[in-house]
Amino acid sequence: MLRYTGTRFLQGLIALFFIVTVVFFLARMSGDATALLAPPDATPEQLDAVRVELGLDRPILVQYWDYLQGLVTGDLGRSTSYRVPVSDLVVPGMQATAKLALVAFLFALVLGVAAGALAAFRSNTPTDYGVRLMAVLGQSIPSFWLGMILVAVFSVSLGWFPAFGDATATSIVLPAISLAAFALASIARLTRSTVLEMLSKDQTLFERSKGVAPATLVVHVLRNSSLPVVTLAGIQLGALFSGTIVIENLFAWPGVGQLAIQAINAKDFALIQGIVIVNTLVFIALLFIVDVLYGLLDPRVRRPAASRGKKKRPTTTVQPIDVMETV
Amino acid sequence: MSTMTPTRRAPRRRGLKRSRHSRKPWFSMAAMGLFAFCGIFGALIAPHDPTQNDLAHSLAPPFWAEGGSTTYLLGTDQLGRDILSRLLSGAQVSFLVAVGAVLIAGAIGLGVALLAGYTGGRLDAFLTRVADSAMAFPVLLLAVIVVALYGKSITIVIVVLVLAVWPQYARVLRSEVIRIRNEDYVVMSKVMGGNARWAIVRHIVPNVVPTLLVLATLQIGFAIIAEGSLSFLGIGVPAPAASWGNMLADGRNFMQTAWWVPVFPGIALSITVLSANLLGDWLRQTLDPATRR
Amino acid sequence: MLDVKNLHTEYYQGGRVAHAARGVSIHVPQGQAVALVGESGSGKSTVAQSVMRMIRPPVGNLREGIVSVNGIDVRLCTDRQMRQVLRNEIGFIPQDPTTALDPLYTIRSQIKEVLPEEDKRNADQVITELLESLGIVNAADRLGDYPHEFSGGMKQRVAIAIALAKRPSVLIADEPTTALDVTTQVGILRLLDRLRRERNLATLFITHNIRVARLLCQHVVVMYGGIVVESGPIEQVMAAPSHPYTRALLDASVLGDRPRQKLRAIPGNPPSLFAMPQGCPFSPRCANATDQCHEGLPSEVATEQGTRYTCWNPVAS
Ligand SMILES: Nc1ncnc2c1ncn2[C@@H]1O[C@H](COP(=O)(O)OP(=O)(O)OP(=O)(O)O)[C@@H](O)[C@H]1O
Ligand code: SF4
Ligand SMILES: [Mg+2]
Numbered sequence: 001m002l003r004y005t006g007t008r009f010l011q012g013l014i015a016l017f018f019i020v021t022v023v024f025f026l027a028r029m030s031g032d033a034t035a036l037l038a039p040p041d042a043t044p045e046q047l048d049a050v051r052v053e054l055g056l057d058r059p060i061l062v063q064y065w066d067y068l069q070g071l072v073t074g075d076l077g078r079s080t081s082y083r084v085p086v087s088d089l090v091v092p093g094m095q096a097t098a099k100l101a102l103v104a105f106l107f108a109l110v111l112g113v114a115a116g117a118l119a120a121f122r123s124n125t126p127t128d129y130g131v132r133l134m135a136v137l138g139q140s141i142p143s144f145w146l147g148m149i150l151v152a153v154f155s156v157s158l159g160w161f162p163a164f165g166d167a168t169a170t171s172i173v174l175p176a177i178s179l180a181a182f183a184l185a186s187i188a189r190l191t192r193s194t195v196l197e198m199l200s201k202d203q204t205l206f207e208r209s210k211g212v213a214p215a216t217l218v219v220h221v222l223r224n225s226s227l228p229v230v231t232l233a234g235i236q237l238g239a240l241f242s243g244t245i246v247i248e249n250l251f252a253w254p255g256v257g258q259l260a261i262q263a264i265n266a267k268d269f270a271l272i273q274g275i276v277i278v279n280t281l282v283f284i285a286l287l288f289i290v291d292v293l294y295g296l297l298d299p300r301v302r303r304p305a306a307s308r309g310k311k312k313r314p315t316t317t318v319q320p321i322d323v324m325e326t327v
Numbered sequence: 328m329s330t331m332t333p334t335r336r337a338p339r340r341r342g343l344k345r346s347r348h349s350r351k352p353w354f355s356m357a358a359m360g361l362f363a364f365c366g367i368f369g370a371l372i373a374p375h376d377p378t379q380n381d382l383a384h385s386l387a388p389p390f391w392a393e394g395g396s397t398t399y400l401l402g403t404d405q406l407g408r409d410i411l412s413r414l415l416s417g418a419q420v421s422f423l424v425a426v427g428a429v430l431i432a433g434a435i436g437l438g439v440a441l442l443a444g445y446t447g448g449r450l451d452a453f454l455t456r457v458a459d460s461a462m463a464f465p466v467l468l469l470a471v472i473v474v475a476l477y478g479k480s481i482t483i484v485i486v487v488l489v490l491a492v493w494p495q496y497a498r499v500l501r502s503e504v505i506r507i508r509n510e511d512y513v514v515m516s517k518v519m520g521g522n523a524r525w526a527i528v529r530h531i532v533p534n535v536v537p538t539l540l541v542l543a544t545l546q547i548g549f550a551i552i553a554e555g556s557l558s559f560l561g562i563g564v565p566a567p568a569a570s571w572g573n574m575l576a577d578g579r580n581f582m583q584t585a586w587w588v589p590v591f592p593g594i595a596l597s598i599t600v601l602s603a604n605l606l607g608d609w610l611r612q613t614l615d616p617a618t619r620r
Numbered sequence: 621m622l623d624v625k626n627l628h629t630e631y632y633q634g635g636r637v638a639h640a641a642r643g644v645s646i647h648v649p650q651g652q653a654v655a656l657v658g659e660s661g662s663g664k665s666t667v668a669q670s671v672m673r674m675i676r677p678p679v680g681n682l683r684e685g686i687v688s689v690n691g692i693d694v695r696l697c698t699d700r701q702m703r704q705v706l707r708n709e710i711g712f713i714p715q716d717p718t719t720a721l722d723p724l725y726t727i728r729s730q731i732k733e734v735l736p737e738e739d740k741r742n743a744d745q746v747i748t749e750l751l752e753s754l755g756i757v758n759a760a761d762r763l764g765d766y767p768h769e770f771s772g773g774m775k776q777r778v779a780i781a782i783a784l785a786k787r788p789s790v791l792i793a794d795e796p797t798t799a800l801d802v803t804t805q806v807g808i809l810r811l812l813d814r815l816r817r818e819r820n821l822a823t824l825f826i827t828h829n830i831r832v833a834r835l836l837c838q839h840v841v842v843m844y845g846g847i848v849v850e851s852g853p854i855e856q857v858m859a860a861p862s863h864p865y866t867r868a869l870l871d872a873s874v875l876g877d878r879p880r881q882k883l884r885a886i887p888g889n890p891p892s893l894f895a896m897p898q899g900c901p902f903s904p905r906c907a908n909a910t911d912q913c914h915e916g917l918p919s920e921v922a923t924e925q926g927t928r929y930t931c932w933n934p935v936a937s
Contacts, residue, residue, distance in 0.1 A: 015460060026476055124678065136608070140601035142552045144559050145575060145593040152582040206720035209672055210734045210782065211706025223724055235463060242465035246556045250579070260471050261560055272475045279468050287463060299766040300723055 004301065008291040012284045019280045023273060024067055028060055076274035081266035086274035089259060094278055096166060097248070097255030101240040104176040108184035108240075109233055115184075116191025117222060123196060131188060138185025143243060147178035147250045164252040175251040179243055183236040190232050194225040227298055234290030238283045352609045358602035366422025369415035374400070377416035378567040381407030386585045402587040404577060410591055413569035417592060420558075420570040421599065424481065425550040428488035429543045435489065436496020437539065441531065443497070444504030455501065462494035466553055474562045484563050488550050496542055503535045537614035545607035548600040555596050571596045622648040622671065622790045622822050627685035629663075629670045631893075632678060638893035640666040642846045643685070646824070648839075650789065653816050653823035655833030655854060657869065658843035661890045664826045667843070668794050671824070672710060673702050689790055707734065711783030711791045711821075713812075716799040717775035721767040727751075727778055728763035734786045750781050754811060773804035777811070784815065791821045795828065809835050830869050834858060842866050845891050845901025847917070852927025860925060862934040865902050900931070908933040 042050065051057050055066065070077065076086035119131035151174060155163035162171045198204060198221045207220050245257035252258070256275050263271040295302045365372075385407040390397045401410040443454040470487045477483055507530065557563030558572025566573060571592040578589030629641040641663050648654045656664050669675050670682050673694045687694045689709050694702060714720035722730060731747050732740065739746045744763060751759035754777045767775055776796060783791060793812065797805040813836050816823045827833050833840055833854060840854040842865065850863040861867045888905040897903050903913040910933060912918075918932045 023472060026472070136601065136604060140548065140604050141597045142555050142559075142600070144556065144572075145596060148575070148579055148582055148589060148593070156583055202714060202716065202719040203722055205669075205674060206712070206714050206779075206782075207722065208674060209706060209710070209712035209714075211703040211708075211710075211786075212733055213703070216733065220722055220725075224722065238463065239465050242467040245467045245471070246560060249560055261562065264471065264475050264562055267475075269475060272471060276468060276472050279465075283463075283465065283468075298724065300768045303766065303769070305768050 004295050005292055008288055012288045016280060016284050020068070020071065020277055021064075023276055024064055025060075027269060027273065028063075071277070076277065077270040079263075079268055079271040079274075081263065081268040081271065086271050089271060090256060090274045090278050093254065093256035093259045093275075094282070096253060097241065097244050097257060098282070100172060100175055100179065100244050100247070100253055100255060101237070103172055104180035105183065105233075105237050105240050107176060108180040108187055108236065112184045112187030113191050113229060116188040117195050117225075119188070119192045120195035120199065121218070128192075131192065135185040135188045135192075138181045139189075141181065143178050143182060144246050144250050146181055147174065147247060150174045150178055151251075166254055175247045175253055178250070179240060179247045182243075183240055186236060187229065187232060191225065191229050194228050195221060198225045223297075227294065230290060230293055230297060234286055234293075238286050241282055241286075242279060352602075352605050355602035355605040355609070358598055359606055362418060362422065362599050362602070365415050365418035366426075367419075369419040373409075373412035373415045375409035375412040377408060377412040377569045379408060383407065386581075386588070388585070389587050392587075401591055402585070404574070404588045405581070405585075408569075410574075410587060413574055414571070414591055414595055416569040417571040417574060417595070418599075420481065420564050420568065421551050421554060421596075424484050424488065424554045424564075425547045427485045428492060428550045429546045431485070432489045432492040432546070433496050433539060433543055435493040437500055437532075437535070439493070439497040440500035440504050440535075444501045445508060445531075447505075451501075454497070458494035458497040458501075461490070462498065464491075466491040467556065470553075470557055470562060474557075479562050479565050481564055481568075484554055484557055487557070488553055491553070492546055492550065495546070496539070499538060499542060500535050503538050504531055507531050507534045537610075541607060541611045541614060544603060544610055548603035548607065551596065551600050551603070621650050621688075621690055622646070622824060623686070623688040624667065624671065625686040625688075627667065627670055627687060628683045629666050629675055629680060630683055631666075631675070631680035636894065638680075639896070640680070640846050640893060641670065644843070644846075644848055646841050646848070646851075648790070648822040648824050650822050651816065651820040652839065653813075653821075653825050653837040654839040654841060655830070655837035656824060656826045656841050656843060657828060657830045657833055659828060659869075659890050662843040663846040664828075664843055665794055666846075668712075668792050668824065668826055671790075671792060672706060672712060673697070707786055708736075709788055709790055711786060711788035713776075713780055713783050713791070713793040713796045715795040717779040718767070718772065718799065720779060721775060723767055726764050726766055727770075730767075731778070731782055731785050734782055736787060739785070747781070747785070750785060751777070754781055754784075755807070772800050773807060776800060776804075776808055780808075780811070780815075784819070787819075789820075789822060791816070791823045792826075793823065794826045796825075797832070798828075805832075806835075812836060830858065830866075842869065845896060846893070847901060847930065849902065849931065850927060850929040852923075852925065856925040856927050860923075860927075862921075862923060862927060862929040863902075863931045864906050864908050864933075864935050866929075867935050908935065 055063060074087055076090065078084070079086050079089055082089060115131045115134070119128040122128050151163045154160045154174060160170075161173045162168055163174070165171055203224070204217070204221060207217055242257075244253070244255055245260055247253065248255045248257035249261055256279065260272060260275050262268075263275065381403065384399065384403050385405050387396065387399050387403040387407070388394050389402040389410075390400050392402075399409050399411070401414065403409055404413070439454055439458065443451040466487065469490055470484075473483060473487050473490075554563055554570065555572035555575070558570040559576045561573070561576065563572055564570040574592035575589050575596070578585075578592065581588040582590075624644060624646040627641050627644040628639070631638040631640055644663070644667055646654060646656065646667065656667060658664055666675070671687055671689065671694065673682065673687075675682060682695050685695070689705055692701075692705055692709075694705060697705060728744070728747060731750070732743050735743055735746065744760070747763060748759045751762075756762065756774060756777055762770075767778065770778060776799075780796075791812075796812070797808050800808065809832070812823070812825070815821060816836075823837075825833060825837055830840065830842075837854050839852065840857050841851040842849050842857070842863065844865050850857060850861065850866045857866060858870060861870060891897060891901055891904070898914055899916045900906070900909070900913045900918075903909045906913065908931075912932045918930055920928050920930050921934070922928050
């Protein structure tokens with residue numbers, strides 16, 4: 001298990017390093033970096049000053065090395081539009097984003113698994129048809145359009161929840177639901193098909209031949225079905241973290257998503273770079289957690305059988321699940 | 328396959344065909360047909376210039392509502408632009424982006440799949456790894472980087488979507504390629520002296536077409552939503568060009584006062600995506616390729 | 621004791637009804653082993669699963685007949701009673717232990733699930749003894765292991781332990797050795813034979829290979845197309861088969877072959893449930909077939925040797 005986790009951790013670090021590098025060099029290659037990193041209205045003299053101040057006149061590899069050193073110490077550079085360190089903006093922003101994404105995720109996971117499992121156990125009944133219908137709709141309606149409808153109904157007409165901001169405890173309800181809908185639908189669909197498949201397996205037949213209580217049977221089926229669902233849930237959580245960009249802008253939620261769009265409009269590349277890196281970090285951490293969880297759930301991963309002949313390493317992060325459920 | 332399985336979803340048995348084929352999705356087919364038609368000929372049938380402001384007639388309601396006129400069948404937005412014409416123009420954008428992205432990504436994915444699946448070994452492991460990582464990377468984050476670096480345009484939207492979508496093709500098609508490669512007839516044609524390229528073209532490509540088709544259909548829904556999201560955020564199709572996403576963004580403050588501004592693009596978007604998804608699901612069940620296993 | 625009389629089992633598929641067992645009768649006395657043999661698709665597993673009442677709507681139904689396990693008719697049981705029967709009376713050994721054991725649970729917990737209450741208190745000891753009696757060495761150290769850490773033959777022994785831990789009186793084994801390699805097969809067969817004697821088990825042993833059946837069983841029931849075509853003491857049936865299909869099975873089978881391969885001696889395929897021939901299901905492939913055979917099924921005929929067959933033109937032997 002330790003070795004497995006260690007490998008995963010290392011892979012995560014490599015991926016992070018890779019993305020940081022790509023973003024850095026893309027930024028340097030796409031024209032004059034000074035223009036990207038200086039305020040858009042800077043005069044030529046100011047540009048020169050910025051160039052010297054940021055060390056952009058030095059060889060690119062030296063700059064890159066400095067940049068990496070900064071990252072390790074948590075220095076993400078200075079925002080040109082806010083004129084403060086990027087980390088001062090990104091850290092509180094990420095907190096708000098994480099709050100929204102996690103609430104939406106829990107909602108999607110709990111309800112998605114419950115609905116999907118229910119539909120599978122009652123397959124071809126009205127419950128099943130209902131869940132399937134909702135799932136298809138949930139995968140088809142764009143989050144921002146759903147959000148607008150929810151605001152019109154539950155905020156403006158009924159006045160139950162606030163339409164924007166993060167001022168009160170109930171502020172999170174509408175953005176979280178809008179954000180969760182797609183993930184919920186995907187999780188419900190995958191859970192349903194996985195449980196259905198599980199129910200038809202020899203394993204379940206054998207378990208039933210034991211004459212165990214229905215509850216025991218359900219636990220076995222659900223535990224076995226959880227493996228692909230965990231993989232999908234991890235990917236969906238990552239998608240939720242970046243999906244907040246849309247929802248935050250619709251609901252004026254004070255997270256990094258709103259920050260990102262402001263940064264693009266203000267051409268504040270340092271800030272964008274910081275947001276992308278922090279988001280990637282979160283994303284890779286999530287994948288790592290999923291991998292570890294997978295190991296905890298599946299003894300075949302945790303304790304691979306004494307290798308006879310060729311060694312089998314876990315090769316892919318994404319476990320074999322129905323890929324179409326992951327979009 | 329098991330021998331001891333009376334089940335809810337029975338495994339396929341000799342002589343008994345799977346009975347899960349659903350009825351033909353006429354609604355989705357019709358909706359997708361309409362979408363394609365508007366996507367191709369939208370500009371020809373649009374009654375007005377979709378970007379033409381007409382402040383004198385701003386926020387005119389649809390023709391059946393009080394104060395509406397048949398000049399602007401579905402009403403106008405706050406700048407007096409004709410909603411119907413903008414919808415048609417938006418359909419063209421969605422169509423172009425979705426079909427463009429899906430085709431290019433499909434070609435790239437197929438190429439990678441053939442290369443990886445047919446060559447095997449280290450190259451295969453490497454390409455699979457790259458595809459896996461790329462697939463896990465969130466689209467919107469990708470879009471933020473690309474747009475920040477290269478600005479916004481339809482081309483950029485397509486590029487972002489291609490980057491996001493190709494790994495899925497590569498992954499699914501790769502396993503298909505490997506399966507088909509190992510089947511006897513390809514082995515046979517090798518023995519008989521056909522070279523690798525011939526074997527690929529002759530046997531593999533036609534065999535992955537159903538899978539390709541299913542994936543593409545399902546991706547269209549995804550691409551349309553993604554384009555809508557980017558345009559909604561103002562980092563997709565730049566104004567004043569009409570896209571369903573930026574129409575929704577323009578209309579987001581009019582849900583109560585001038586519902587037709589946001590509702591029509593919202594419905595167009597949802598129905599198109601829904602139809603694409605339903606059609607894809609149906610194709611997946613009917614053609615029964617690798618995507619459902 | 622297991623007593624099946626005139627069992628009719630059907631599957632529902634795509635709005636159609638597939639009649640997979642048509643009037644099957646099998647009697648398995650305590651302490652004896654009965655082989656159920658036949659080609660793939662003849663309905664062997666269907667019978668086994670009917671006994672465990674695994675075929676329920678919407679999948680299918682036991683439409684008619686009596687399936688009595690120690691005097692309890694499973695067709696009349698409530699779900700709760702049926703679980704009781706499965707818990708106390710029937711041990712089931714699957715075909716492929718690799719797909720049947722739950723990969724996420726330890727051996728201990730999978731066996732413990734079926735232990736009777738009185739055994740649960742010193743579960744580890746009971747399980748260890750059971751596993752060791754089944755030929756697993758160092759069983760005590762392996763209780764916390766997972767199925768994937770065992771070899772195929774060992775996994776099958778674990779599955780047998782699960783079947784036996786309930787202390788059943790009836791044992792149903794559905795091709796328990798076909799997923800194993802030949803040497804392991806023989807070991808498992810010997811084990812099953814010993815267990816039957818020691819525990820006085822009524823054993824229903826399903827196999828496609830009549831010669832394998834002889835290593836273990838006293839009686840044989842030959843099925844084809846959902847009906848019993850011949851039955852009786854195994855020595856007699858093998859020495860003097862009456863039904864052309866039994867004859868062909870004997871000609872075709874070799875010890876240690878793979879399941880579901882086509883019978884070499886018989887051209888053609890077993891019939892589909894939706895295209896069942898009018899009269900004798902074997903008629904399209906039978907060398908002895910006459911007009912009569914295409915019209916109706918003969919009734920069962922008893923021979924002097926104690927065997928019974930269902931055929932108009934039995935083979936002379
Ligand atoms: N769940 C099911 N739904 C519909 N038909 C089924 C189902 N299970 C089995 N059948 C059909 O019932 C018939 C008998 O199948 P069964 O599994 O009992 O055969 P078998 O003798 O055990 O064959 P094998 O040697 O392959 O295990 C076959 O024609 C099969 O197609
Ligand atoms: S009844 Fe007729 S067809 Fe059937 S086995 Fe006997 S001879 Fe052959
Ligand atoms: Mg069987």
